Amino acid sequence: MFKRKLKTPFYALISSFINVVFYNIPLFKLIYNNIELGTFNGMLLISSIVITAIVSNFFIFYIVIYLLRRVGKWLLILFFIINSLCVYFIINYGVLIDSTMIGNILNTNYEEASNFLSFTLLIYLIFFGILPSLFIYHIEYEKANLKSFLLHCSLTLLFLLSIAYVNAPNWLWVDKNSKTVGSLVMPWSYIANTIRFYHKENKQNKKQTLLPDAKITNDRKSIVVLVIGESARSANFSLYGYDKNTNPLLSKIKDLHVYEAKSSSTYTTAGVKAILDYKESNDLNEILPNYLNRNDVEVVWRTTNWGEPKVNIKNYQNQNYLRELCQGSNCDYDEVLLHQFKALIAKSKKNKILIILHMSTSHGPLYFKKYPPEFEQFTPVCKSVELSNCTNQELVSAYDNTILYTDYLLDRVIENLKQLNEYNSTMMYVSDHGESLGEKKLYMHGIPLSIAPKEQYEIPFIVWTSDKELQFKKNKTLSQYNVFHSVLDFLEVESPIYNKDMSILKK
Secondary structure: OOOOOEEHHHHHHHHHHHHHHHHOHHHHHHHHHOOOOOOHHHHHHHHHHHHHHHHHHHHHHHHHHHHHOHHHHHHHHHHHHHHHHHHHHHHHHOOOOOHHHHHHHHOOOHHHHHOOOOHHHHHHHHHHHHHHHHHHHHOOEEOOOHHHHHHHHHHHHHHHHHHHHHOHHHHHHHHHOHHHHHOOOOOHHHHHHHHHHHHHHHHHOOOOEOOOOOEEOOOOOEEEEEEEEOOOOHHHOHHHOOOOOOOOOHHHOOOOEEEEEEOOOOOHHHHHHHHHOOOOOOOOEOOHHHHHHHOOOEEEEEEOOOOOOOOOOOEEEOHHHHHHHOOOHHHHOHHHHHOOHHHHHHOOOOOEEEEEEEOOOOOOOOHHHOOOHHHOOOOOOOOOOOHHHOOHHHHHHHHHHHHHHHHHHHHHHHHHHHOOOOOEEEEEEEEOOOOEEOHHHOEEOOOOOOOOOHHHOEEEEEEEEOOOOOOEOOOOOEEOOHHHHHHHHHHOEEOOOOOHHHOOEOO
């Protein structure tokens, strides 16, 4: 492609220019929409950020290429490929590549990841990833000598410091928008946040801190079914005032307790951890199923999802296990969680039982695949992985059908529990987080909680119990941390860490 080899600095500069022009369009769009271009400071800020991006990328690329040679070139190619995928998701789904989103990506299984495959994704990969990679692959360059390398690095650092000094009036703007800006700078957003994620993950992989022993003080038969919803936002439940009848079955059940609630996060891993933890903290506390299992409660975990903390119980049943037991078309959906439900309970020889059902019903982007065909009552529906290509009516209808299916599943749980006359039974449903359906051009979930729209954190919290003597506290906004203490109450398990203020029951 080039007859003569380029000097290493020129190769690094070309790579930097491609990186800034191809992969930082969302960043520049953010800046353009949030500054006053007609002012001197506005013009200074945007021009300085463009120059700083090119120079800082040049600086790092130069070091990588000088130190790693051919490996450095392949590393740049890897960056370009990943950058192209990131830009696709940022533009088409409105995501931010922060540590939260990195957690979502790394906790995604093959089945979920395959739902995102599309022709547009392939176009981004080819034109923004593969072609630029082929271009820089075919350019040859000469290795700079040590003296030139040190000189270039020193001058570049001096230039970057000068830019920072000149932009002193704009540091307040940069600080205010640092989280969003940091999540859009390619490739450093996913590099830095992957390191942050694994640092946090390593802490969490340590052994869970055991909680003080609990005590069962009576032999009354009690069962709690904790249903953990996926991506369910309360705004689309008719129980919460939605104008479509998405809860035709639950709305007919007497003594159903419906609470306003907010999630502690906008992604599954943190949301599920909060539901199972006894208090809000960054510590790795023993989670609810492990705690009760250790203290002589029968615990069963059934899941069609993933991303939960480590569950240390005997009766852990995942999707593959359940589908092998179940026969019929409905076994391909979350109804598989209810397979031989009453028989499962009948096998228990204990008086206190906790069953956790971790659903995946409302997870996008292909909402229409999350429910059986007979639940497609709201039409037309979006059947494209590229949600921005669907009309709002199509997207919302597909999502509403998942809520309609959730309504059916929760009703089935309650009807099964009603038939267990020897038990005091409780069904508790709470979602891990909410979901965006195109509001403010955002889709799905994963926006940092501090800047997330309400659609991603306002969640349903629904409770039914067979014990009519129980008294519930007045309606108030709950958190996911209310679950732990309420379950202890329903099962009548005494514990030193029980907090009566966090229970939804009056005592």
